[in-house]
Amino acid sequence: MRRGTHRDRHSWKPRGPDARDRHPRRGARARGAGPRRGRACRRSRAPHRHARSGRAARARPVRREIVRAQRDALLPERAGTRVLRFVGSFPRADVALDPPLPEVAFIGRSNVGKSSLLNALVGRRIAKTSGTPGKTRMLNVFLIGGSHYFLDLPGYGYARAGKAQRAAFRGLLKHALLRQRLRGVVWLLDIRHPPSTDDRAMQEVLVEGETHVLAALTKGDKLSTGQRRTRERELREELELPEDQVVVTSTRTGDGIAELKEAIEGLVRGVA
Template identity: 40%
Template sequence: MAQILENVRFIKAVRQETELPQDGLPEIVLAGRSNVGKSSLVNALAGQRLSRVSQTPGKTQQILYFKVGSAFYLTDLPGYGYTKAKEARKSFTSFVDRYFSLDRPIQAVALLLDLRLLPSEQDLQMLSYLADRALPAIIILTKGDKLSRSQRLQQTRLITEQLRESGFEPEKSDIFVISNRSGEGIAALTAWIRRCLCP
């Protein structure tokens, strides 16, 4: 079994609801604060540079659709949390929030969190939105390469505790530690995605 997803192609960048794909294919949605590594994860899963990555937070301003074979979409959402102007931040966040109320064929949402940071208010908000809408969620802790092995374990424990305190009940298998740089955890995530789509 391949360690990455095969035959991933960029399909389109969407700014408004009228442009959303309507072919009913299931979606695995990548969500999380700006700069956490969503676009990098698309590239790591695909084994090629398909999605634009940047040092500047707020790079992805549209909803990007990547088709995997003819089976499903990987959906790269704009990140939240970094837009400077308050008003812009509001409308931006509500656009992303609204996405989950659109009755899309969402198979699962992967919420990406930076392994080095504790979850933000918006991260926790996002998780409760997902829980309210009964959308299956997994947690992906990114940038594992930036910490030592023992720091990784400690941070994973801290983050898990905080998520639990906020009402999220993570099963062990629902949390992945990855590095888009070293490739750590990408094969495990690929396997999870395959299982999720063909249980």
């Protein structure tokens, strides 16, 4: 009997009506013996710091009227800054702007530095810069100095753009170049690279539309002085543009920004 009793006590198959409840492993889990080895422990239920102090973290409410007023208000004039206002983003380029004023469009390949150049021209961060190409997909309009508009067109040549996105861009570009008050286009090109197939296609569109063009060669700080002069001459010859229609710029050093401003003002006045 002792031997049998010893077997019953240590057997993996306990006997009796409540044998299921007396399984050693199942019973251990049912009694809450703790987590198994290798499992993460429970998260501490200790109150957070702001809860212990009796002050719950709350977001400060912001009145919509204040946000709207800040968005629509004209920025103050100061050295290096031009009075401007963001008009809006539009999926179509045939939108009527009020008041009707001269317009200058900005266009270039994706990630050519268009947003950075716009910010440098007005001395404010009006366009979002991003390392991800193809971020701008709508027509962004800015009122500059109460005298003319900047039209920020989406970048072209983004390899991952789908058919629908490319078709939308072609329609946007077509209507933008047909706008009655468009005085010209600032065409951005990376000075380090020769014109791509997409650049050549854009050149044909601009020539067919008889559009006044200012070629802004971006990222001039990436080259030495001698290299910049050589690349400027080569690009002028390849694009068949006169010297006064090509400006080498750098948003990092500020080179060429003042010269490009003067050229744009000439477009607005109809001098170019």
